[in-house]
Amino acid sequence: MRQVFVPIFAMIIFLLFWEGLVWVNDWPNYKMASPSDLWPAFWRFKGLFLTFGWETLWRTIVGLLIAIAVGVLFGMVMGFSKVMREGLYPLLVGFNAIPKATVVPIVALMFVGQHDLNTVLIAFMISFFPIAVSVSIGLSTLEPEYRDILRSLGASQLTIFWKIALPKTLPEFFGALKVAVTLAFIGTNLMEIVSPHGRGLGALFDSGKTNADYPLMFAVLIALAVLGIALYYVVVVLEKIFAGWAERSTD
Amino acid sequence: MKILNDNDLIVIDGVSHTFNTNSGSLPVLDRLSLSVPENGFSAIVGPSGCGKSTVTRLVAGLLKPDEGSVWFQGEKVTSPRSTVGMAFQNPVLLEWRSIIKNVLLPLEIVPNDLSASDRESRANDLLKLVGLSGFEDKRPSELSGGMRQRASLCRALVHRPEVLILDEPFGALDAFTREDLWLTMHRLREEEPFTGVLITHDLREAIFLADQVIVLSGRPATVQYNQSMPQQGPRSLDQLYKPEANEMLNILREQIRIARKGEEPAA
Known part of the structure; x- marks a missing residue:
């Protein structure tokens, strides 16, 4: 309650x-704009809010899923091999240091006209770094005793990963995923705002700007916040299910 | 020193090993030879950092020696074998599993023809033996340090290994809990046939648990002294407070002193 x-x-x-x-x-x-101005703005564009909200949401989710797949892969490679970690880490840090706002026009030119692809791509690029880092740290800080216990029983590397390394890394992974969710929304919106003839909540925001419809711009911000909260709590629920053991009871 | 004895389960024969670190090569073992008889319990003591843990990794087959060989039941050890159970100072329980699921872990890896219910009753028997009945479904985080170490012992023994390797298993526990666990070890020895190799810093622990105490010299380690205990097998805590025990402790302490002297570089 x-x-x-x-x-x-x-x-x-x-x-x-x-x-x-x-x-x-x-x-x-x-x-x-004040909150009382927002409701009329929502109401006037309710159809667009629904369709564009959905576009923003699915692009963010797809970008996030790709970020999870690529981030976990990179994290595994860097977590298991010291050489790969030494080689890849500076590259990833450098890539992550580039402000994604500068990458947006480059990507938009690279795949000109492919708005969905561009948007998903930026959402992925902005959000995979924390996942890769957390997984690699989770794997490389696995106490050697865990490995020894399983190896002394004749377990394969795959078994060690499946039985110990993967579940032990889950709390770190979900921590990073929470960060990645918000980052992915930023990525999606960057592209939606910048793209000419874009769609999604970012495009709606941009049209509010061009039409001097300020309550609409604020209404988009609120809609983005609602989507962000929703997706964040989906991750929280998944975390409870798969990594609930890491939570200490406070009583 | 060449050991030839039918009774020996583990024979380490002239093993030398060197670690290559960033700051150069570090010889840890120098022509080390020792043997552990079947169903015996050997404690290995020595100055810290002298390569005791390396010995356990050799016996478990996790490490190949540069020189010399390790024999197990007359067979050369070249890779890990599932007839080994290990427990460390850090109990390394899997936090996401219940206690009984933790104990069952080795049975998921070692090939065996036990049914699910057989496995569970095996785990339950062991948990009962170490006094953890009623905690089967608890998470490791809900248990005290001593209880976790008990669970870790159960996990090390659940697949009926021939060798139990203990690497300072009680080092992080308080004195009373440690004595409780020593008694538990003797109880386990009575019920479960296994050959024990114990690495420890605690000389009292060594003379109370082991049939044979081996003192390693400073790094690179070799066997400096080998003391057979007058009493073999299970014993009671009272004996630890008898004069004979004190004499034994003094002998071993003197040996450790010599070992540390040999190791001490020009400070």
């Missing part, structure tokens, strides 16, 4: 504070 009501209560307080702030300062809505 408390777990449901406390967050809702906090959200109501936040909205009231926001509304009050705009009202007290008498800000025009191009400075800051």
Whole structure:
């Protein structure tokens, strides 16, 4: 009960504070739209919010799934082989250091017109790094005794990975996935905003900007926040199911 | 020193080994030879860092010696064999598994023809023997350090290994828990036939548990002293507080002192 009501209560307080702030300062809505301006904006574009929201969501999820596959693969390679780690790590760090906003126009030119592909690609590129790092660290910090216990019984590398390394890395993996979820949304939106004739919530945001429809821009932000929260909690539920053992009981 | 004895289960024959580290080569063992009789229990003591753990890895087949050979039941050890059970100072239980599932782990890897219920009753028997009945379905994080180490012992023994290798298994426990576990070890020895190799820093632990105490010299290690215990097999804690035990401790302490002296570089 408390777990449901406390967050809702906090959200109501936040909205009231926001509304009050705009009202007290008498800000025009191009400075800051108030929550009461948002509902009409949502209502006016409800069809677009649904279709574009769905586009943003599925692109983010697909980008994230690719990030998981590639990130886990890189993480495994770097976690098991010291040589590969020494070789790949600087490359990955450098790649990650490049602000993805600069990569967006390059990718948009590279696959011109392929909006879905571009968007998924950026979502993937921005979010796979934390996954690769966490998996590699999880695997390389596996205490040697775990390996010795299984190896002394004649277990293969694959068995060791499956029985010990993989489950032991899951808490780190889910920690990274939570970060990756928000990053993937950033990636999706970067491409949607920048692409001409783009679709998705990012494009809706951009059209709000061109049409000076400021409440619409704020409404998109809220819609993105809602999607972000939803996807984040999906990861939390998955974490509870697959890595719930790592949670210490607090009592 | 060449050992030829039908009774020996493990024979380490003239083993030398060197580790290559970033800061150069580090010889750890120098023509080490020792043997452990079947169903015997040998404790290996020596200065810290003298290569004791390397010996356990050799016996388990996890490490190939540069020189010399390791024999197991008259067969040369070249790779890991499932007839070994291991327990370390860190109990390394799998946190995501219940205690009984942890104990069952070796049976998932070692080929055997036990049915699921046979495996479980085997694990339950062992847990009962070490006093962990009622904790089968608990997670390792819910157990105390001593209890985790008991579970780790069960896991090391569940597949009925011929050799139980213990690498400072009780080192991180408090004195009372340690004594409890020593008694548990003797109980296990009575019920389960196995040959034990114990690495320890604790001389009292060595003389209480082992039939034979081997003192290694400083690095690179070789056998410096080999003491057979007057009493073989299970014994009671009272004996540890008798004058004879003190005499034995003094002899061993003196040997360790000599070993450390030989090892000490110009400081």
